[in-house]
Amino acid sequence: MLENTIAAIGPLDESAMTAARQLQARLTKPAGSLGALEELSVRLAGLAGSCPPPVPDRAAVAIFAGDHGVHAQRVSPWPQEVTGQMVANFLAGGAVVNAFARQAGASVTVIDVGVAAPLPVADVAGPDGAGTLHGAPEPAVPRLVSTPIRAGTRDMTVTAAMTRQEARTAVEVGIANAGKLVDAGAGILLTGDMGIANTTPAAALIAAFTGVDAAEATGRGTGVDDPTYQHKIEVVRAALRRHTPDPADPLGVLAAVGGLEHAALTGFVLGAAARRVPVLLDGVIAVSAALAAAAFAPDSVAAMVAGHRSAEPGATVALRRLGLTPLIDLGLRLGEGTGALLALPVVTGAVRVLHEVATFDSAGVAEK
Numbered sequence: 001m002l003e004n005t006i007a008a009i010g011p012l013d014e015s016a017m018t019a020a021r022q023l024q025a026r027l028t029k030p031a032g033s034l035g036a037l038e039e040l041s042v043r044l045a046g047l048a049g050s051c052p053p054p055v056p057d058r059a060a061v062a063i064f065a066g067d068h069g070v071h072a073q074r075v076s077p078w079p080q081e082v083t084g085q086m087v088a089n090f091l092a093g094g095a096v097v098n099a100f101a102r103q104a105g106a107s108v109t110v111i112d113v114g115v116a117a118p119l120p121v122a123d124v125a126g127p128d129g130a131g132t133l134h135g136a137p138e139p140a141v142p143r144l145v146s147t148p149i150r151a152g153t154r155d156m157t158v159t160a161a162m163t164r165q166e167a168r169t170a171v172e173v174g175i176a177n178a179g180k181l182v183d184a185g186a187g188i189l190l191t192g193d194m195g196i197a198n199t200t201p202a203a204a205l206i207a208a209f210t211g212v213d214a215a216e217a218t219g220r221g222t223g224v225d226d227p228t229y230q231h232k233i234e235v236v237r238a239a240l241r242r243h244t245p246d247p248a249d250p251l252g253v254l255a256a257v258g259g260l261e262h263a264a265l266t267g268f269v270l271g272a273a274a275r276r277v278p279v280l281l282d283g284v285i286a287v288s289a290a291l292a293a294a295a296f297a298p299d300s301v302a303a304m305v306a307g308h309r310s311a312e313p314g315a316t317v318a319l320r321r322l323g324l325t326p327l328i329d330l331g332l333r334l335g336e337g338t339g340a341l342l343a344l345p346v347v348t349g350a351v352r353v354l355h356e357v358a359t360f361d362s363a364g365v366a367e368k
């Protein structure tokens, strides 16, 4: 499945992009006045192979959840059980991602690729547990997809986080879920993540794929103090020294220093690119996975839209390498898919312009 997906990923359609540029020039606004939205609309036309491209409606956020053996190195102040507890919170509709998904009208799917604790989902009451909704579209009930690959990764400072086969299975779970959501009608996919300690493998992936030092790729995650931050950098450095991952072998990099949700997100991005559907990236976990996707298939970058600039320094390193400019920059450092959801109306707006705005000719507006 991985090889077929990579083979299906191709470049943008130049003629659709030319048509979109020409249409932008005829719309009733000064040329270039929509800034980054104009180039985004052109790129989405190239991705869809049509002008205008479809409005990216029926947005779907996929939250890949997993645990991390490297948690044993005390790289996060939070106990590992929080991963499963937050999954239950997502399913009950009570997390920040749920509030933003209701606002954006996006569906929420949680995919368990390796949460260590048994999920306490039997107690989940449903979306009404989230309290009163104010004027939001009726929320789709968050769904759980249960495809655990192992009960968390191994500790990457001791051994490879995953076998190559486990990493491949996780990538393929991501591809399969992208395909299922697109088949169900999603016009845009959004990345989400949950996994206590997952900013540590994200930093290791970013250092491995870009070659920056561990100190540049590593951030404070949920908010570690100064001594823990220095220790976290050393943990990332030790893992890289142990495995010397080869950036030309993305499956090997994911297996050595990645996480189950990072690998699944890699597949999710590849799956979106293969189906020529845009994938809106969230924060540092998403962009670390996007680097792996770009290593598998350089053309997959054409399907990626950077939702926001995470406060994690590694995110900026990764975005620079991918050549992506984030749509919003609000100092967020939460994950879950929250930054991607906030950026969704920007993407929808960029495409809606091509569908709905009058031309100088049709509206009888004089040109300069």
Ligand SMILES: Cc1cc2ncn([C@H]3O[C@H](COP(=O)(O)O)[C@@H](O)[C@H]3O)c2cc1C
Binding pocket: 075, 076, 077, 078, 082, 086, 193, 194, 195, 196, 197, 198, 199, 200, 220, 221, 222, 223, 334, 335, 336
């Ligand atoms: C209550 C809570 C909700 C979260 N939602 C996302 N994350 C985020 O924080 C975690 C990564 O940070 P670190 O590497 O420092 O552990 C991930 O689970 C990520 O999704 C959360 C973290 C917590 C504690």
Ligand SMILES: O=C(O)c1cccnc1
Binding pocket: 199, 220, 221, 222, 282, 283, 284, 285, 286, 310, 311, 312, 315, 332, 333, 334, 335, 336
């Ligand atoms: O950028 C993110 O997505 C992020 C940052 C800190 C903690 N968890 C996620």
